[in-house]
Amino acid sequence: MLNITNLHATVADKPILKGLSLTVNAGEVHAIMGPNGAGKSTLGYVLGGRSGYEVTEGSVTFDGADLLELAPHERAAAGLFLGFQYPVEIPGISNVQFLREALNSQRRARGEAPLSGAEFLKIARAQADALGMDMEMLKRPVNVGFSGGEKKRNEMVQMGIIAPKFAVLDETDSGLDIDALRTVGDGINRIMRGADKAVLLITHYQRLLDYVRPDFVHVLSDGRITRSGGPELALALEAEGYGAVAA
Amino acid sequence: MSVLDLPSPKQEEWRWADMAALQSAADAAPHATGVDPKSLFLDMPGPRLLFVDGAFEPAHSVPGRVKVERIASSGDHPLGRLAEGEGWALKLASEQAEETVQIAHLGTGGESHVPARIAMDEDAVASVVETYAGAGWANRLTHISLAKGARLMRSVRLLQAEGFVSLRDEAEIGEAASLVSIFLGMGGMGSRIDGALTLTGKGAFAEMGGALLTRGEQKQECAVAVRHQNVDGTSRQLWRAVAAGQSTASLAARVEVARDAQKTDGEQSLRGLLLKRTATVNLKPELEIFADDVKCAHGATVGELDKRALFYLESRGIPEARATALLTHAFVADALGRIGDAAVREAFAADAEAWLEAAL
Numbered sequence: 001m002l003n004i005t006n007l008h009a010t011v012a013d014k015p016i017l018k019g020l021s022l023t024v025n026a027g028e029v030h031a032i033m034g035p036n037g038a039g040k041s042t043l044g045y046v047l048g049g050r051s052g053y054e055v056t057e058g059s060v061t062f063d064g065a066d067l068l069e070l071a072p073h074e075r076a077a078a079g080l081f082l083g084f085q086y087p088v089e090i091p092g093i094s095n096v097q098f099l100r101e102a103l104n105s106q107r108r109a110r111g112e113a114p115l116s117g118a119e120f121l122k123i124a125r126a127q128a129d130a131l132g133m134d135m136e137m138l139k140r141p142v143n144v145g146f147s148g149g150e151k152k153r154n155e156m157v158q159m160g161i162i163a164p165k166f167a168v169l170d171e172t173d174s175g176l177d178i179d180a181l182r183t184v185g186d187g188i189n190r191i192m193r194g195a196d197k198a199v200l201l202i203t204h205y206q207r208l209l210d211y212v213r214p215d216f217v218h219v220l221s222d223g224r225i226t227r228s229g230g231p232e233l234a235l236a237l238e239a240e241g242y243g244a245v246a247a
Numbered sequence: 248m249s250v251l252d253l254p255s256p257k258q259e260e261w262r263w264a265d266m267a268a269l270q271s272a273a274d275a276a277p278h279a280t281g282v283d284p285k286s287l288f289l290d291m292p293g294p295r296l297l298f299v300d301g302a303f304e305p306a307h308s309v310p311g312r313v314k315v316e317r318i319a320s321s322g323d324h325p326l327g328r329l330a331e332g333e334g335w336a337l338k339l340a341s342e343q344a345e346e347t348v349q350i351a352h353l354g355t356g357g358e359s360h361v362p363a364r365i366a367m368d369e370d371a372v373a374s375v376v377e378t379y380a381g382a383g384w385a386n387r388l389t390h391i392s393l394a395k396g397a398r399l400m401r402s403v404r405l406l407q408a409e410g411f412v413s414l415r416d417e418a419e420i421g422e423a424a425s426l427v428s429i430f431l432g433m434g435g436m437g438s439r440i441d442g443a444l445t446l447t448g449k450g451a452f453a454e455m456g457g458a459l460l461t462r463g464e465q466k467q468e469c470a471v472a473v474r475h476q477n478v479d480g481t482s483r484q485l486w487r488a489v490a491a492g493q494s495t496a497s498l499a500a501r502v503e504v505a506r507d508a509q510k511t512d513g514e515q516s517l518r519g520l521l522l523k524r525t526a527t528v529n530l531k532p533e534l535e536i537f538a539d540d541v542k543c544a545h546g547a548t549v550g551e552l553d554k555r556a557l558f559y560l561e562s563r564g565i566p567e568a569r570a571t572a573l574l575t576h577a578f579v580a581d582a583l584g585r586i587g588d589a590a591v592r593e594a595f596a597a598d599a600e601a602w603l604e605a606a607l
Binding site for chain 2: 048049050051071072073075076077082084087088089090091092093098099101102103105106109158162
């Protein structure tokens with residue numbers, strides 16, 4: 001589904017990704033772990049197409065198409081979802097308005113009919129309920145006044161509503177207490193586990209992986225994947241530290 | 248009028264005023280504007296008055312309690328004092344309530360000067376919606392006096408495709424009375440929205456604010472002074488300016504608190520958004536406080552759209568132009584959100600939305 005080959009990227013002319021290669025097939029969950037500054041968030045932003053993150057070498061294909069050629073909104077319509085480490089607060093736009101606009105933009109781009117307000121609200125309510133978020137919160141401005149945990153939960157509600165093919169989740173576990181972690185983990189499994197879906201979990205800690213069992217774990221260090229393995233690699237990292245395992 | 252009679256940009260209060268645009272609007276020959284007068288009224292019950300080039304048009308009007316009458320020149324405002332002759336007057340007796348009064352001004356060119364008087368007795372309530380469309384120079388002076396407990400909501404749209412609109416408001420707000428005036432300047436015309444609100448009674452409330460949306464080489468500005476003369480008064484000035492192209496939007500807002508006006512609560516928020524770096528937003532917040540027990544909050548910022556917010560919206564599938572429109576609309580939404588009547592508020596929001604769709 002996703003093929004990253006020898007990816008090099010810079011931020012403000014500083015090389016961050018230095019030859020990263022990774023293949024994620026449909027039905028798989030991959031975790032990318034690594035120390036601070038390894039390039040984890042940069043990978044997420046490059047895949048999402050954020051301006052200022054410049055690809056200088058290499059390629060990324062998504063379902064066979066050149067992902068890097070697409071504008072951010074086209075990547076979303078193609079089925080890519082980026083869960084933010086720091087979800088942005090947007091005063092003046094309600095979650096409901098934002099998500100209906102987002103979903104219908106994607107549907108139009110794919111040649112599908114836009115959803116009516118009632119159809120949309122039904123989907124939104126089901127996802128909010130499943131993730132334990134009060135529907136009233138969805139009527140409030142996007143992430144404004146939300147706690148760290150509520151923002152992450154909101155990312156999952158958004159993912160549930162949009163129902164992407166492929167999710168890149170950047171530090172979705174940070175800021176969550178243990179109950180919220182379980183809810184979010186269950187949400188990822190429910191929304192993204194499937195033969196035609198795949199997930200790339202970017203995380204610093206192993207704890208989310210107790211709830212979302214990855215098929216593959218990779219260690220990202222200095223802009224490259226230095227080691228890959230099964231779930232046991234995450235446990236080894238947690239026990240021994242990045243220095244010992246990734247070296 | 249001759250150029251010599253116009254205020255000069257050398258005067259501090261007129262430094263951003265585009266008097267050249269005003270003069271050329273005044274000199275413009277009348278021409279068909281293609282505006283259907285009926286389109287200038289919102290679909291709401293209540294009196295309606297249409298003025299075309301400053302003259303009352305009974306055929307399109309249902310004046311109800313609103314009188315069309317001669318009003319003498321008053322005050323010393325350089326533009327406002329020109330507004331004399333036939334105008335409209337709304338006088339409400341004690342506890343009278345008036346449905347939404349709609350006043351539409353359609354210009355075809357040249358200059359027009361219309362005075363207006365709103366006088367409301369104790370506990371009277373009214374809502375007035377004004378719409379400006381067409382061309383030429385529309386110059387208006389509105390005098391408002393609110394007795395104890397009276398409440399007036401005014402919503403004013405500047406939709407003129409070309410020309411210039413200059414508005415001068417002079418208001419005296421009595422004890423526990425409330426005046427809220429919200430403006431949306433979004434036509435292609437130049438504008439000057441000028442206000443002097445005086446809180447004369449104890450516990451009065453005064454608000455003047457809104458949104459100026461400019462594009463091309465257009466210049467719009469507001470210059471508002473709120474004077475607290477009595478105790479326990481509250482005032483709000485919440486203005487948003489969005490400037491595209493090479494346009495200029497200027498906001499000058501002043502709060503004056505007299506020595507005796509203790510317990511004044513004043514809030515002033517002036518924010519500008521540049522859609523292009525070639526555009527200009529000027530902000531001039533001013534506070535002049537002589538009382539010692541007052542609360543006056545003020546903020547003034549100019550910036551571009553938050554790039555992180557833009558990417559967040561795009562990453563969820565919203566195209567860049569639409570994401571920009573949504574964020575810009577959100578930026579002005581709190582200013583237009585002050586309009587009390589939901590139907591009027593929604594109409595103004597839809598106007599702003601249409602402007603954004605066209606400008607982006």
